Amino acid sequence: MTRGKSRDPDKTELSAVRVTRSRRSALWGLIGAAVVVILLATLPYVVYADVTDLLVNAFILLVLASMWNLLAGYCGLISVGQQAYIGVGAYTVLVLAQNGINPYLAIPFAVLVAGAIAVPVSFLVFRLRAEYFAIGTWVVAEVFFLVLVRVRSLGGGTGTSLPGLALIDPVFREALTYWSALAVAAAALLATYLLLTSRMGLDLTAIRDNEVAARSAGVRVTWAKRVVYVVSAAGCGAGGALLIISQLNVLASSIFSVAWSAKMIFIALIGGVGSIEGPIVGTAIFTVIQQTLAQAGAWYLILLGSLAVAVAMFLPKGIWGLISSRLHLQVFPVGYWLHR
Amino acid sequence: MLEVRNLSVRHRYLQALTDISLRVSPGETLAIIGANGAGKSTLLRTVIGLHQPSAGSILLDGRDITALPPHARVREGIALVPEGRRLFPSLSVEENLLVGRSTGRPGSWSLDRVVRLFSWMGDRRREPTVHLSGGEQQAVSIGRALMANPRVLLLDELSLGLAPTMVRRIYSVLPELVQDGMAVLLVEQDVAQALRVANHFQCLLEGRTTLEGKPAEATTAIIEAAYFGLAGRTGPGSAA
Amino acid sequence: MNWVNAIVQGILIGGLYAIFACGLSLLFGVVRVVNLAHGDFAVLAAYLALVVISTTHVPALLTFVIVAPLFAVFGYAVQRLIIQKSLEVSPLTTLLVTFGLSVVIQNLLLVIASADSHSFDLGSLISAALRVSPELSIGYVPLMIFLTAVVVLTGLQLFLSRTAMGRAIRASADDQEAASIAGVNTRHVFGIAAAIAFATVALAGLALGSSSSFDPSAGPARLIFAFEAVIIGGVGSLWGTLLGGIILGVAQAIGAQIDPSYGVLAGHLVFLAVLALRPQGLIRARLAI
DSSP states (O other): OOOOOOTTTTOOOOOOOOOEOHHHHHHHHHHHHHHHHHHHTTTTSSSOHHHHHHHHHHHHHHHHHHHHHHHHHOOOOOOSTTTTHHHHHHHHHHHHTTTOOOOHHHHHHHHHHHHHHHHOOOHTTTTHHHHHHHHHHHHHHHHHHHHTOOOGGGGGOEEEOOSSSTSSSHHHHHHHHHHOOOOOOOHHHHHHHHHHHHHEEEHHHHHOOHHHHHHHHTTTHHHHHHHHHHHHHHHHHHHHHHHHHHHHHHHHHTTTHHHHHHHHHHHHHOOTTTHHHHHHHHHHHHHHHHHHGGTTTTHHHHHHHHHHHHHHOOOOTHHHHHHHHTOOOOOOOOOOEEEO | OOEEEEEEEETTEEEEEEEEEEEEEETTEEEEEOOSSSHHHHHHHHHHHHSSSSEEEEEETTEEEEOOOOOHHHHHEEEEEEETTOOTTTTTTTHHHHTTTTTTOOOSSSSSHHHHSSGGGGGGTSSSGGGGGOOOOOOOOOOOHHOOOOOOOEEETTTOOOHHHHHHHHHHHHHHHHHTOOOEEEESOHHHHHHOOOOOOEEEETTTTEOOOOOGGGGGHHHHHHHTTTTOOOSSOOOO | OOHHHHHHHHHHHHHHHHHHHHHHHHHHHHHHHOOTTHHHHHHHHHHHHHHHHHHHHHOOGGTTHHHHHHHHHHHIIOOOOOOOHHHHOTHHHHHHHHHHHHHHHHHHHHHHHHSOOOOOOOGGGGGGEESSSOEEEEHHHHHHHHHHHHHHHHHHHHHHHHSHHHHHHHHHHHHHHHHHHHHHHHHHHHHHHHHHHOOOOOHHHHHHHHHHHHHHGGGHHHHHHHHHHHHHOOOOHHHHHHHHHHHHHHHHHHHHHHHHGGGHHHEEEEEEHHHHOOOOOOOOSSSOO
């Protein structure tokens, strides 16, 4: 706009603009992911059980971290209480297994129950402002724990084992567990991708960038947050279901422990909050650290905590954020491109 | 004396100010006029230190204060009456004024003198500021800035949201401030009011100076052209 | 069934919760930071007191003279070096950073001090009590803690309303930008607020060590109780935290009377009820803090 010239409102200087999804790179990303999943699915035939066990744990952590990432990265809601739904998922499988249903088939039910319970809880915890929301979710998790720990038939304080799997050949069972975990992890990532590339995903990105502006632009902010909270809970329910299946038993104090939130937070932070790739990178890094340092006990946690603090303060986009911005790379792009 | 040299300020992707220069001497009043979004408030906020310029410098009595944080600039002798008053809702009138004394600068403006400046203030000093009218709040905001005993006073849109008679009443305190040697840099959307009290003025449009001069020398037509950026007039220069 | 005794104990423990809560509330009200390591810092103070006792043989009740000022300085440093930097990244980064600090502190204490639980040796004071009636006895230690809470809250209230620094703190809490252009060094002021908050955290830790036993993992439960006291009482009101603490303590005591394992749960349920029915808490605050 030069000074001194009159503005003619009828003359537009913008030519037509085309808006597209990054179709080609998204396609490659999805094809690549599918290939990886297929390769991973063959592993039980190729490697020993300790490798697949390790991967089962990694897949569970990936699911949990992705779910936490959805809440934090796209809604700005930091939860320290998702372990409530991990426990709900695990106990749902337990109850169903105690009533004769195959635990593997119970996984979808765990997802549904966890999601269903999250709905009324969301009305409670959303009353808290963002900063207090974290502790509020923690209290809810504590309440779930304190209630469930009193139920004798579910093991009470001393825990109980998961029935229904004793008759399956252990090697086959471990493979089944592995494939279930792989399927759940792939489904969780796919669901996240679909959510973020949908209309709701656009709303979420707007909320993340500027909630007030999004609200005044007509985005139904509370509804979007609620959906994400429920989806996140459902995913954690799936994680809990996988946990009880892979461990073959459940102990209330450990399944409802805030240590799960700690792991989710560390993975998402270190990998990079706010992208789909971040939790994948974070899980990989975390698994490596865990494998090499778990013997160190408390020192390993001190290292992890310090790393989280440092990353939060100095590398807010995490390791993936660093890679992505240097290489201009996105494996699962969820944005749009502008073409003139 | 306040001097601004070639100041440029960016807001993320937007160039808010480009190459602004001005000078206000003791006892002088310089008015900055311009339409909404012209960059007037940004200018004052940058002078007080709430924004960092991308280029240029700010000098107070010859000393470069561009790198100082706001409270340090206040300690050097510059104070801002912000747009929208920005009083502290939890504090009473008197407490709001006392916060202005935080830097402990010596000078003639004491709590008593400020309260006397506005006749109604004495009786209502203990009231919470939320009970005050717009004009009264503006008075408290000015008083808070005066408590810092500044040598340069920045006034941002005093007339905003006030009735015309109230605006005149507020501006009527200006002579007393100026006669002590205070330099005043004010920003106003109400052009007539601004030109009534100013010795010099500068007009901003989209972050650039389009006109500067003395009120007496400028005709309405020239000012309008600079204010709106109308066709047929050329760029910055004095109005004479 | 001794309901009166339970309720009185509940009221007294409310004082302990109030001391925990006021630091959390102050830091949030002024700096807008929820310190998830709040409870862990208190436990750290308790351990520090143990060290002071064993090296200087100062009586346990007087350790606050050394520990509280130390923690005030520590709090100022944490605010200006860590929290300030985290706030600049994003407002919610502080949650993540303090959460990380919580994990670090708990495990550092575990490494340094082992998982054994400790408490302060108060000699005969531990069991000394005021015999009000055959069913009701009020322990000196809980009573002292309650009185300390009242003194601390009163002192805090006076400080905020009567002193220049208190005014600067309230102004900065109201509108940080306006405070800075009025000449307030808001970063320093936030540091002072954090210093005060951490001093109360130290007192809370000492009160904890005096009234019950503690171990490296005792922090999170204290954080949750502090938080519940703040919400029940009303965010933004200092005296509200005392009321909230009392209600929480009484709820826990009543729950424990019904069944010893119900105590904590009862407190949580009352908290959730307040959250559902009156989320602004019981005392509506005029102040930002």
